[in-house]
Amino acid sequence: MIDKTKELLKKQYNISDYVLGIYEKALKDVSSQFEKLNEIREYNQIKVLNAFQEERISDTHFTNSTGYGYGDIGRDTLDKVYAKIFNTESALVRPHFVNGTHAIAAALFGNLRPNDTMVSVCGTPYDTLHDVIGINKDDNKGSLKNFGVKYKQLELTNEGKINLNELKKMLNEDESIKLVHIQRSAGYGWRKCLSIADIKETVDTIKSVRKNIICFIDNCYGEFVETCEPTDVGADLIAGSLIKNIGGGIAPTGGYIAGKKEYVEQASYRLTIPGIGGECGSTFGVMRLFYQGLFLAPHISMEALKGAILCSRIMELAGFEVLPKYDDERSDIIQAIKFNDKDKLIKFCKGIQKGSPIDSFVECEPWDMPGYDDQVIMAAGAFVQGASIELSADAPIREPYIAYLQGGLTFDHSKIAILVALSKVLNN
CATH class of the missing domain: 3.90.1150.60 (Methioning gamme-lyase, C-terminal domain)
Structure with a gap:
């Protein structure tokens, strides 16, 4: 200095x-x-530049839409850009997600049904998800628990790692487990975040038991910190916020979901309604900011x-x-x-x-x-x-x-x- x-x-x-x-x-x-x-x-x-070029992005994609937002070329093409970057079949990028928790909740509610079980393998999830899941609460606010979705939690090992042996045992003993929730960041905990290598090992363990279990990653704060993303190593579904890493400090609001087409589509029905999904939703003039931020x-x-x-x-x-x-x-x-x-x-x-x-x-x-x-x-x-x-x-x-x-x-x-x-x- x-x-x-x-x-x-x-x-x-x-x-x-x-x-x-x-x-x-x-x-x-x-x-x-x-x-x-x-x-x-x-x-x-x-990687980002190449995705822009392959989708032939121009100022046409920065257009505004109103009302229903049908045929919004900027919105629909940005989904394709995200899918290319994350190496996935599909993506849903919208200003209508009010925060990362909203995107995560849409992914969970969209893909879980009554009597399904969700497992958190990183201990207690981030605080704002507690009411979404219904952890330690018996309320009538519309949590997953309120809709009949069961919840299990696996604590991390003393070394701060996912307990893969216990996870494998849990998956073998409970066929109702449909989705495994993996929180990449520590949230308000005192542990290291999960590396992509950690996530790959966990996904491989899950898929060795049952390939149809959804491996869902809360990807908040992790985008572009490594050269791979969770979906590059087998994760089925990820979600995050545009006012964190991937919005580049330019996006004024919003969130994203990316992964296998069927799971993203199910999540889109929770963002809007069944039968409409991602087909509707005007973009309020934010598309240039979304592209530039990315x-x-x-x-x-x-x-x-x-x-x-x-x-x-x-x-x-x-x-x-x-x-x-x-x-x-x-x-x-x-x-x-x-x-x-x-x-x-x-x-x-x-x-x-x-x-x-x-x-x-x-x-x-x-x-x-x-x-x-x-x-x-x-x-x-x-x-x-x-x-x-x-x-x-x-x-x-x-x-x-x-x-x-x-x-x-x-x-x-x-x-x-x-x-x-x-x-x-x-x-x-």
Whole structure:
């Protein structure tokens, strides 16, 4: 870092020499990791470019549609582009998905029926899925449980891996199991994310018992972090959010589902209605943003990942426990920092907010966020509300007080915001 930059950081953000010293040491430590990330970015950029070219994308595809949206060429062709990128038979990419959980829920409700059993093999799924599944609740809100879908859960091993032996035993003993839910990212847990190699091993194990079991992957935060996606290694169905990796920081809303044609079609009937599926749905003038965001996504995802790696090393050098460590293999963009202290956790999130381009003057506070059992604090000074491909940090207010940092449209912004957050935690 040049002296002029240091002086600006000190003047504008009150960054101390101590924090700048940690930063410079961390930056040297992580630099060797970035060469591999550049190779992944280039590979995935070629993959996306080729899909655009094969589908002959032009400004014709950026058109707007109204009403029913029949024959929306931009919408229908974007489905084909996604299918090519994910190496699948079909895809459903829509602005009508309000978040990643909505896309996941459509995939689950579309493909599960009364008396079917769904198995989560990564322990308890992400918090917002609890009401979708009906975990530990007997309500009448229309959860899977309310519609007669049974649920089983398999805990991870002590090493944070899927318990394949127990999974195989469970599948052999229960013929009602129709779908296995695999959460690639850790969510609000303390474990490493699943690599594509982990997912392949799990899918292979499932298919060795019964080939008709649906292997469903919650792919949120994982797109373009490796050179393969879950569908390249046998997953039947995946879902995710367009305001995470794959929207490239440009998509203003939406989600996607991709996989085998029959499973995507069933999911489309839950997004709209049976008999209509993906044939309807006007696109509100967002198609250019969806295409442009997808084109930028391989680059933006790597910018976010670089920020996460630097954050890991900075916070570790500052004395905090982090997961993953800066030199670990990664398969998503999330960085977890364990504070073991409620006040420090809140200060860190407030620091990320203070370092944001939007609403930097606002102090985020824990609140009763819909879909969560605990209060949640969310720092997200983003151009798109809640976009976690933009730099954000959030956490449930519960022990051991872990913050989850993700996103960052530019590595330079991530660096600054992390230094602001650390300074706030250390009161420097």
